[in-house]
Amino acid sequence: MPLDPTITASLIRQSPKIARVQVQRQGKAAFQKMKNKMIAEFLNHPVTREIKQGVSSENISGTLGGATNLFSFIGFESGFRDPTKAIEDILQQTRFEFATAKLNSIEFSIYIPDAKDVFDVTPMPWAPGRSWAKGIESGISGLGYYLKVERENSRSGLGIQSPRRVRKGGTKFRNTQYISALLKKYKKEFENLQLP
Numbered sequence: 001m002p003l004d005p006t007i008t009a010s011l012i013r014q015s016p017k018i019a020r021v022q023v024q025r026q027g028k029a030a031f032q033k034m035k036n037k038m039i040a041e042f043l044n045h046p047v048t049r050e051i052k053q054g055v056s057s058e059n060i061s062g063t064l065g066g067a068t069n070l071f072s073f074i075g076f077e078s079g080f081r082d083p084t085k086a087i088e089d090i091l092q093q094t095r096f097e098f099a100t101a102k103l104n105s106i107e108f109s110i111y112i113p114d115a116k117d118v119f120d121v122t123p124m125p126w127a128p129g130r131s132w133a134k135g136i137e138s139g140i141s142g143l144g145y146y147l148k149v150e151r152e153n154s155r156s157g158l159g160i161q162s163p164r165r166v167r168k169g170g171t172k173f174r175n176t177q178y179i180s181a182l183l184k185k186y187k188k189e190f191e192n193l194q195l196p
Contacts, residue, residue, distance in 0.1 A: 035094050118179045
């Protein structure tokens with residue numbers, strides 16, 4: 001039995017709304033799964049893990065050739081609980097937003113922070129105009145002058161900058177991919193997000 005023309009017209013008018021709600025629900029679920037994966041990858045990064053472990057950490061990131069750890073070398077204050085929390089908070093701001101619904105397609109927009117957002121919230125403890133997160137990628141000078149000793153005048157409690165070089169000339173910070181690479185990777189992943 002054919003449907004009444006008014007019912008058919010009503011269903012045609014409602015179908016984009018019904019589809020939009022369903023696709024939006026599926027899209028949010030797929031987005032959340034991807035966002036959780038991004039944050040887990042950040043939390044599992046050797047740099048993040050090393051800094052989170054504080055002044056007693058090993059140099060698991062390999063950035064300092066085992067001379068010390070990033071928490072002490074960067075000069076975070078002793079007792080500073082987690083310098084990486086500011087980055088995690090920025091990543092948590094990644095969000096899924098409905099954009100437009102058309103007859104044959106539904107388009108969504110996703111907001112993801114950029115590296116500058118992260119660099120803005122990660123100032124060096126001793127140089128507020130510089131970012132320690134950016135320094136992980138581009139290099140942090142001074143390893144040749146770093147002296148691993150427990151001193152009261154040490155910010156972290158484990159090291160100081162010596163006025164004289166204490167390591168050979170070849171000793172230097174090893175730059176490591178960190179936030180920029182992570183955000184670039186996930187920007188692409190979000191752009192190619194597939195609904196289940």
